[in-house]
Amino acid sequence: MDKILEVKDLKVTFDTYGGSVQAVRGINFDLHKGETLAIVGESGSGKSVTTKALMGLIPKPAGKIPSGEIMFEGKDIAKMKDKDMQKIRGRDISMIFQDPMTSLNPTMKVKTQIMEGLIKHQKMSSSKAKERAIELLELVGIPDPKTRIEQYPHQFSGGMRQRVVIAIALACNPKILLADEPTTALDVTIQAQILELMKDIQKKTEASIIFITHDLGVVANVADRVAVMYAGKIVEIGTVDDIFYNPKHPYTWGLLGSMPTVDSKEDELFAIPGTPPDLMNPPKGDAFAARNPFAMKIDTEEEPPMFKVSDTHYAATWLLHEDAPEVDPPESVKRRMKDITANGSDQKGDES
Amino acid sequence: MGKYVLQRIAYMLVTLFIIATATFFLMKLLPGSPFNSVASKLSDEQMAILLSRYGLDEPIPVQYFKYIAGMIQGDLGISFQFNNREVTDLITSRIGPSAQLGAQAMVIGSIIGIFVGMAAAIRHNSWVDYTANFVSIIGISIPSFVFAGLLQYYLAGELSLFPTAFWDGPEYTVLPTLALMIFPLAICARFMRTEMMEVLGSDYIELARAKGVNNSAIMFKHAMRNALVPVITVMGPMTVSLMTGTLVIEQIFVIPGLGEQFVSSINSNDYPMIMGTTMFYSILFISVILIVDLLYGVIDPRIRVSGGKD
Ligand SMILES: Nc1ncnc2c1ncn2[C@@H]1O[C@H](COP(=O)(O)OP(=O)(O)O)[C@@H](O)[C@H]1O
Numbered sequence: 001m002d003k004i005l006e007v008k009d010l011k012v013t014f015d016t017y018g019g020s021v022q023a024v025r026g027i028n029f030d031l032h033k034g035e036t037l038a039i040v041g042e043s044g045s046g047k048s049v050t051t052k053a054l055m056g057l058i059p060k061p062a063g064k065i066p067s068g069e070i071m072f073e074g075k076d077i078a079k080m081k082d083k084d085m086q087k088i089r090g091r092d093i094s095m096i097f098q099d100p101m102t103s104l105n106p107t108m109k110v111k112t113q114i115m116e117g118l119i120k121h122q123k124m125s126s127s128k129a130k131e132r133a134i135e136l137l138e139l140v141g142i143p144d145p146k147t148r149i150e151q152y153p154h155q156f157s158g159g160m161r162q163r164v165v166i167a168i169a170l171a172c173n174p175k176i177l178l179a180d181e182p183t184t185a186l187d188v189t190i191q192a193q194i195l196e197l198m199k200d201i202q203k204k205t206e207a208s209i210i211f212i213t214h215d216l217g218v219v220a221n222v223a224d225r226v227a228v229m230y231a232g233k234i235v236e237i238g239t240v241d242d243i244f245y246n247p248k249h250p251y252t253w254g255l256l257g258s259m260p261t262v263d264s265k266e267d268e269l270f271a272i273p274g275t276p277p278d279l280m281n282p283p284k285g286d287a288f289a290a291r292n293p294f295a296m297k298i299d300t301e302e303e304p305p306m307f308k309v310s311d312t313h314y315a316a317t318w319l320l321h322e323d324a325p326e327v328d329p330p331e332s333v334k335r336r337m338k339d340i341t342a343n344g345s346d347q348k349g350d351e352s
Numbered sequence: 353m354g355k356y357v358l359q360r361i362a363y364m365l366v367t368l369f370i371i372a373t374a375t376f377f378l379m380k381l382l383p384g385s386p387f388n389s390v391a392s393k394l395s396d397e398q399m400a401i402l403l404s405r406y407g408l409d410e411p412i413p414v415q416y417f418k419y420i421a422g423m424i425q426g427d428l429g430i431s432f433q434f435n436n437r438e439v440t441d442l443i444t445s446r447i448g449p450s451a452q453l454g455a456q457a458m459v460i461g462s463i464i465g466i467f468v469g470m471a472a473a474i475r476h477n478s479w480v481d482y483t484a485n486f487v488s489i490i491g492i493s494i495p496s497f498v499f500a501g502l503l504q505y506y507l508a509g510e511l512s513l514f515p516t517a518f519w520d521g522p523e524y525t526v527l528p529t530l531a532l533m534i535f536p537l538a539i540c541a542r543f544m545r546t547e548m549m550e551v552l553g554s555d556y557i558e559l560a561r562a563k564g565v566n567n568s569a570i571m572f573k574h575a576m577r578n579a580l581v582p583v584i585t586v587m588g589p590m591t592v593s594l595m596t597g598t599l600v601i602e603q604i605f606v607i608p609g610l611g612e613q614f615v616s617s618i619n620s621n622d623y624p625m626i627m628g629t630t631m632f633y634s635i636l637f638i639s640v641i642l643i644v645d646l647l648y649g650v651i652d653p654r655i656r657v658s659g660g661k662d
């Protein structure tokens with residue numbers, strides 16, 4: 001598959017009064033044309049900072065990209081001037097935000113907020129832009145778009161606002177869509193509707209999507225590939241099947257194990273003990289070692305490289321080293337894996 | 353919306369009635385009489401004629417009802433000190449300079465303040481921000497008559513750029529306006545900086561950036577309007593302090609305005625004049641608050657709708 005985005009050894013730091021926070025500590029991944037890549041991980045693992053870096057929206061001067069490349073169409077976004085980045089943002093790469101209650105301008109009509117990008121990037125006249133805005137509202141499933149477009153955000157419910165946010169992101173037919181936990185702030189029923197909409201859009205527009213979430217249930221449902229992030233690094237990356245059927249990193253096991261499923265009993269939950277490390281002083285060796293029941297001596301001494309599991313599947317854990325003992329995921333995690341994949345395929349069956 | 357405005361006007365009338373009643377009785381509690389200065393030269397008979405002429409010989413409740421009845425018809429009585437001229441007449445003849453001075457200071461001061469506040473927020477923690485902060489602290493903590501004195505001394509005295517006093521054309525308005533506008537400028541700058549900082553950190557500004565909107569459009573199209581909403585609320589109280597400011601400034605610059613007349617009517621116990629001017633200031637103040645509330649709705653669509661439902 002063709003690569004549309006290549007991220008190489010990307011690092012992001014923030015200077016704070018307490019010191020420098022290493023929010024993203026050297027990540028590598030590719031995004032292919034038309035695929036949905038999910039990025040999962042506990043909160044604070046650097047998912048949002050990663051998307052902001054891809055948008056060129058790391059807040060300056062506190063935020064810095066000390067090294068790394070983000071290659072998009074032969075150009076490095078990480079080193080681009082803001083003026084040039086303005087031409088890419090909203091046109092080639094656009095973003096769906098987490099909280100629809102705060103991400104629309106309260107004093108601006110919905111119409112104006114959608115038309116703005118069209119007028120800027122596609123040099124549309126305002127009557128053309130308005131027509132297109134109405135089309136977009138229709139596309140994202142807002143009834144009576146001709147009336148709704150004249151309204152203000154406070155006249156919309158949370159789910160409807162998120163549809164507006166999606167319409168804004170889609171306005172210029174972006175090549176890449178970044179969705180940062182687009183359903184986290186919504187009610188469960190609305191979440192499902194928005195996910196449906198996202199999948200529908202993926203089919204219609206063939207955009208590449210980076211879908212950020214901390215909910216593995218959502219991942220099974222929408223993604224082609226999954227990157228698992230921990231403490232500013234990608235610790236495992238692979239196809240959905242790789243991650244759900246054959247997870248290799250103990251942190252991924254923990255995420256899978258701590259995920260509640262329909263028939264799981266409370267006591268079976270395999271919770272990850274402890275808390276993520278302080279990103280101002282990341283520990284030596286594997287950042288996950290302190291919370292890893294399978295940690296070995298080398299985990300506290302040296303950082304594990306990315307071990308290749310298969311052509312599509314890589315994981316950064318010393319357990320994959322040829323000298324390491326064979327370790328299987330805990331029984332409870334294995335059961336959970338079976339539950340999730342069974343439910344996942346159930347859901348897929350229901351839709352078609 | 354129409355219903356809301358009517359309701360607000362009804363509240364205004366009730367408030368005014370209470371103010372009228374309160375000032376009337378407070379006035380009666382004041383020591384001295386309007387004829388203090390001439391009392392020794394008058395016989396008892398002459399004094400009685402004077403008192404009955406102004407209705408001051410009647411029982412206080414009767415005076416009160418006559419006063420309220422007159423006020424409802426737009427008659428605020430006759431001034432004791434200014435040759436028996438009607439109070440309404442005297443007020444209207446003096447509004448011009450006060451209104452011009454107040455409006456100039458308010459409009460110029462708040463507009464400059466708003467832009468200073470925006471600049472401080474955009475360049476926060478830079479010299480622009482520190483300078484703006486210094487100016488606001490000075491403007492808020494030092495009373496306007498101190499500036500008036502300094503302006504008179506340096507710009508009028510030493511440099512002779514503008515006239516020192518009196519009211520005789522546009523150049524005469526410069527110094528009093530400058531002295532009076534520092535306060536609204538300082539208040540607006542402070543509020544605007546705080547609000548802009550908050551707005552610039554909000555999600556919808558990040559979304560606007562994510563759309564590729566350029567910096568100046570972010571500031572003026574997206575952020576400014578939202579930051580203005582809370583700034584509008586301080587306009588009401590600001591107008592009040594501006595009105596008290598004009599009282600002093602008009603004295604200092606010898607401007608024939610309402611404030612100067614008000615001060616002299618207090619010095620001479622001119623009851624009808626004091627009450628009339630108080631009522632006038634009250635009406636002005638209450639109207640300003642109403643206008644500010646309506647303006648709030650114009651800027652913020654959320655308030656527009658909920659205001660209509662109330
Ligand atoms: N503007 C900022 N200044 C300082 N630290 C930041 C800033 N933004 C994010 N961080 C830090 O970066 C780390 C990763 O944050 P984030 O990407 O938001 O995590 P998440 O995976 O939950 O989206 C966190 O430790 C967070 O505190």
Ligand SMILES: [Mg+2]
Nearest residue numbers: 047048049180
């Ligand atoms: Mg996040």
